[in-house]
Amino acid sequence: MPPLIQQLTLHLPDHQVITDDLRRLAYGTDASFYRLIPQVVAVIESENDARAVLTAARQNRTPVTFRAAGTSLSGQAISDGVLALIGEGFATFELADDASQVRVGPGMVGGEVNRRLAPHGRKIGPDPASIGAAKIGGIAANNASGMCCGTAQNSYRTLAGLRVMLADGSLLDTEDPASIAAFKASHAALLGELDRLGRETRANAALAERIRHKFRIKNTTGYSLNALVDFEDPIDILAHLMIGSEGTLGFMTRITYQTVVEDPFKASALVFFPDIRSACEAVIRLKPQPAHLAVSAVELLDRPALHSVENKPGLPAIIRELGEDAAALLIEVRAGSADALQDKIAAVHTAIAGISTVEPIAFSTDPATCDMYWKVRKGTFPAVGAMRRTGTTVLIEDVAFPVPALADATLDLQALLRHHGYHEAIIFGHALEGNLHFVFTQDFGDPAEIDRYARFMDDVCKLVVEKYDGSLKAEHGTGRNMAPFVEMEWGKEAADLMRRIKTLFDPEGVLNPGVIINDNAHAHLENLKPMPAAEDIVDRCIECGFCEPLCPSHRLTLSPRQRITSVRELARRAAAGEHPGSMGEDYAYMGLDTCAGCGLCSTACPVGIDTGDLTRRLRGRRLGDAARAVHAWTGEHFGAFSGAARLGLKVGHAVSGVLGDGLMKRLSGGAWRDRMPLPGRAPAERRVAGDPVVYFPTCGGRIFGPSEPGEQQLGDVVQEVLVRAGYAPVLPEGFEQLCCGQMLASKGMADAAEDMSNTLEAALMKASDNGRIPVVMDASACSARMQKHLAGRLKVYDFHEFAHDALLPRLRLTRQPGPVALHVNCSVKRSGADAKLRTLLAACVEQIVEPDGVTCCGFGGDRGFVVPELNRHALRHLDAGLHEKAPAGCACGVSTNRTCEIGLTAETGVNYRSVAYLLEACSRPADSIGC
Template sequence: MKQAYQQFKQQLLAFLTDSQIISDPLRTLAYGTDASFYRLIPQLVVRPESEADVARIVKLANRHKIPVTFRAAGTSLSGQAITDSVLIQLRDGWKAISINEDASQISLQPGVIGGHANKHLAPFNKKIGPDPASINSAMIGGIAANNASGMCCGTAQNSYRTLNRMKLVLADGTKLDTGNAESIRHFKQTHKGLLDALASLAQQTQCNEPLRQRIEHKYRLKNTTGYALNALVDYQDPIDIMQHLMIGSEGTLGFISEITYNTVDEHPNKASALIFFPTVRTTCEAVALLKQTPVSAVEMIDRASLRSIENKPGMPEFIKTLPNDVAALLVETRSSCKEHLQQQVDSITASIAALETVQPVKFTTDPAEYSQYWAIRKGLFPAVGAVRKTGTTVIIEDVAFPVPQLAEAVHDLHEIFIKWEYHEALIFGHALEGNLHFLFTQSFDNPAELKRYEGLMDDVATLVVDKYDGSLKAEHGTGRNMAPYVEKEWGAEAYNLMWEIKELFDPNNILNPGVLLNRNPQVHLENLKPLPAAEALVDKCIECGFCESTCPSRDLTLSPRQRIVIWREIARLEASQEDPERLKELRKEYLYQGIDTCAACGLCSTTCPVEINTGDLTRLLRSRNNQRHAKLAQWLAEHYGGVMNASRVAFKGADLAHAVFGTKVMGALTKTSRKLSGGRVQQWTPSMPKAAAKIVSPSVMNPDAPKVVYLPSCASRSMGPARGDEEQTPLAEKTENLLRKAGFQIIYPDNLDQLCCGMPFQSKGMFDAADYKATETSNMLLKASNNGEYPVLSDTSPCSLRLKGNVDQRINLFDSVEFIHEFLLDRLVITPAEETVALHITCSSTRMGVTDKLQTIVERCVTDVVIPEQITCCGFAGDKGFSTPELNESALRTLKADVEGCSTGYSTSRTCEIGLSHHSGIDYKSIIYLLDRVSQPKLSEQNTTPENRLIQHNTANQ
């Protein structure tokens, strides 16, 4: 078998590069892992960049009878995106977005994240119909292939109902564009037999009254179990039938290379309420009443679910005191105008006025409040996974019942949980559609636990199908875990029809075999994923993949999820001692793949529902690997002034060499030196800064002026502008000018050159040295600020983030963004420049929650701002841009195209700006330069002193 894959790989190399075909043990395991509780490790991971590539791969696979599985984001929960054969993984080449003139349609390639599509549609007050909870991580390929729906879309706005047209690739490599008349004409000539067979199946189905009625009956509810047989009764044209069968087919009938959706309205005015009822029965009665009102979404949350989130920020305190039978509904209504919105709220409130509630019904239109409610609802699945016992997995099932029978169904589900002793199981879901998710933790480490799981699933299938004739899969797709039950739900006749469809499209069974349809009744009990204890920092990870879209190394080496996957495997092999050679190889490869190329930026924690910072794991591992350097790190920390002087000398020397040799020769020399030294010589680019002049404390111009303590970062003190930059004033000098313009007296802390936040040491795992520097800096800031009387300005966001958690609590430390927003905007007259600029939001700014303030500042200064959508952390990561430049290059690979037409770029970190300038082709600098350029002093007695503003700021935060 290995030989067959080797031959297949050699033939792939005829049209793919070696980097597009992955076969090493570390990456096949990492890239082959999805969010489900199953594990299969692919023989090959293939990364095509075009539809033509996919067509050739599939055609070749069909010839060799080698199975292939398509993978987008890998956030699916039912095992649809794993394989032990060939995994076709979508990367950069699959993110094209096109919107028609009136935004009534949007064309999307399968690698587009659903939330990104909605961002493009937002200016038109439109969105795509599907709205899964994972929309900010899930990609369109998976959303369409699973017919994912969500909280608001119901059955009317899912992919099946909002599909306009698609481009697809069939198992024989044939391409079809269902929106192109010439493509259809050609396809009708080459695939007449397939189209005739589809037309015949549709006619037979429509004429078979019991089967037709069965299909129509099944789709009265949300249903993604098996193939979309409704395509055979909803459409006459075989092309329409074909493209609608693709929806929800989980990659088993073909590959969707582009889909065009009819968009739906995104009403700007919203109101939400979290309504508590004394019993589940009353809650379900409310659902039936609400279904007749103008609600957009109704989410049910049972008491066990409430218990799992009652300590989350923003949740009312009284939730902790609620009795066991209480349940809640999260209700939302939307409208195009505020007046209609209030009328809808009144109508909704009146509809349930006769029902008893635990608290008065209160709707909120505050985006911060209702966003908190919805974030908590969306985070239920991972939040429960975070508190599970280490070694267990978390499983979510997805069923649908008729709404009138919802209360009885919830009761019966609880009875099954009691029978099988799943006492922690909880129920929540899209109550308006009768769609419930139930969630529980499960161990698979012994036969008794496996038997318990099997018994639970058998009983659930019997309950849903035999008692309620509901759906075993409402929106998550059939996958491996429900494939054995498809025939039970649909019956033999419909089940056989599904097999006919599969064999018609894929006669050699090469497209994701065993998923959706499987004659093995035990398939849902096989190939179960281990989740062994690895490190307390990350043990609560459930491998959902929500982190991946934020990670700067995701397309170079590994994402946070994948780092955890590999470290778990290393821990498992160490504990079992079953394969020493594999363990040795994984450890060796992980040094580069997992540790050296991790930016440790922590952005993963901002999208992780349980706030895991995989950067903490990386720093811990670096600490263990770097113990022999601990004494050197401490010595450097204690002699940091000398380090700063050495840095300036190094930058001065590099700039002198640049001046002598010129850019071209300098680039060639340093590139050769780096190659010959095995990467030990640092990367040089034309954006390398010159040395900054040493800072001298300014004289006091006005002793009555408000005071501010200014802490320039190490980077600001050592790095000036690059040789080719238009602006040659160092940041510290520019900041002084701006502060004086705003009427401030500047105080520098003592021993300035010795001070550091500790970030350079922390990033390398030198925690003692890092803490030493933070403590030293804290002491100097406390003294300079007169024990916190004066605000402290930190001009570099990564340093601000580090210091905020490591200085004396009396110190009021502000990042440059916060200080400008809080103290400067009102003290300056700003005349916006008529230009388009690029804005890079650093990972630190995101983690500090100042993104909106940063955007507001820049929008006050210029007429147009571009924020590149696919750029998160820049990957420069302190000195990684010098030592591991490929990380910076990969993170910014799309930047140049994104900022085309921008005159300049702005950010809040000097080191980030080096890489941003190099890879964008425009100069990036601090936002302080921008504000200084477009502002004039505002001389007014109305200006509030910083001391008073500081008092107001502290009071507001108490």
């Protein structure tokens, strides 16, 4: 064992020291087009862990990079040394009583911070497009901004305090007087030098003015030198130098933000102009509006950007008819009241009056319309990525120009892209700040193409710096991408000042070397990430990492991004004739066995990739002939399989009654769960008068009965509610032999699963009189599969959807006090039917508890039995979340999928059941007996 690894294992638990080839590659991949494979990934959960990593790195002369979510685009979150992965121990949140400040750990996702601030009408200032996945550590370390925050509300401007660990392992808490006093005693030399640098810089009139000028527009090129002119106290200077330092000066272990107001009233307008110059003239007029009339955001889209999204549903038809010189501005206004919002809308009309537009300006206050506009704007980058040729990389560069020069700069940039042959490129950006992003595709597998990229980047830098004195990086951070050009933008005097700062904080060069300060003129052309063709269903992946917060296996084994990265590497090795090595063996468990296949990743993916589809395909290829035969027999004799499963449950309960659940779990490898359901049974058809409705009891409810003795079977409960509402349930003929095929599909048996779906379709068609009678199913995953299978031929309702639409108007409900725990499973989330579920539940109960930090439960059909650690990991925050919101406990839990409910019950001790049980209890003629 290398000394570095040996030293780390002395201070960190084994599961926090990752050395296998698969995860070093997968965990070391960020959203940039660079790749370095770390020697070791060290998961840090505390400041002691971080100090141990720094000590080991220094003693072994090995670089260390602190990594949060890895959504960074410029190569600043990778390492060929130690990758210190920030763990959940740093996902801390503390809100001031008046919500004016929030103290958060670097492991908190920015979007989650805002979700918690929303009830207080507040948010954090930075609003990067990646905020749903990016973590606070990266947001602050890159001084990320976004569409609305501009330069006034970024991390630098809204910083209230921080706690930082330096390369020597020392800590400074700028909000703690005792910590400041101790640091002044122990690091007097460092603070003295900062004081001297600040005084020298402020006394150098030319340099000080140069710094102020550079930060009047967005700028994340190099260090935050404005700290030297904005502050005199060396503690303040140190704190603000950390912002935007990309982990090269220290590790911020906690950050306190001044929160900003989140205005409740919003309106957006998508305004089309005949040309770029007209659009930019509108921006120039909007920029100087007084504060009470100021717009919140102005996004510019050039004609190629509009082409990339013009076929998105809901967009105005005129977008497809625009001339080739056209452009658009997406303008948003926000206010604290409806009247103030109208004043701002009127101010926009007044400001733009006289500028030619393709059609009159029309603002919308409809949330769905506004959300669609912004989704389309955010979809421009991935739209190019999705259309790129397989094997190429999608690049997004990030520059800023003085706003008065924006039109000329945009036209020059378009011309430069065409000159170098990037005809697919698009330009969009935060026009109010002069901040432009340009997106293009690049083949890094061809030396001639790399040379083209090099020549293009040289010309871009000359354009931005020499012609317009702009910023080479406005909000994405310098990283490795622009490190060779920092001196070109800033000049030698300022660049030398940055070098002095780096040496002062990190004399041994341990912290993220090669980032921000890099004297290698070709650094931006080295360590380029390969993007080989792997599987057509995931080749469009741009490795942004937006999927990761939703994935139930993330940080247990692999996330969707990491699965795709790994499959690409395995494909590359296969194409090169290389042996897959241990990666192939490890991927079987980490990539395939522990993927829930829930598809939630597709809801966050900018190009809609469902990595579960990849998993199902690869599982199918892995199956041997014997396994295929068994699965095929299951599909052909499903009634017998169901009977055998129920018998197994009966025997299991008999054995556990003698040996106990603990021993039973050990003997079954974890498949036996706490409060394992009793054997289920098929319901008998209720022959009553009423409006006909076809009810298909899914196999989950037929095999797995209730968890509590004496409770009714699911099929009986559903029928009781239907009858009570005046419906006459019709069960499909031979329903006990039928299944939608979901269980075989999840194992990769696509053809056999399709046969099962077809058989069920025939039975449902017959029972529903070819679709005349509505069809209801009682498990969301099965409903979702058949809704997709039968789309356009037969309408299928999940039970909660039918209950919302058809049963609520007919039932008289007595609301219960609760609290009742709600789990919205992944099928409901993907279908967008979660609002109906919440409305249905609200009609039944007064207090609903939805714990934070829970996405998919990870049960994944049978995954909860086969790899129970996936279910436990996915629900690791559930128990604490329930207790936080309902300290006295919940009366029960509800969901809409029987297997999900089994895992939820096992992990919490709360009895989770179908929402049908609650609806039945609340609709009884007599007093409700409760959950």
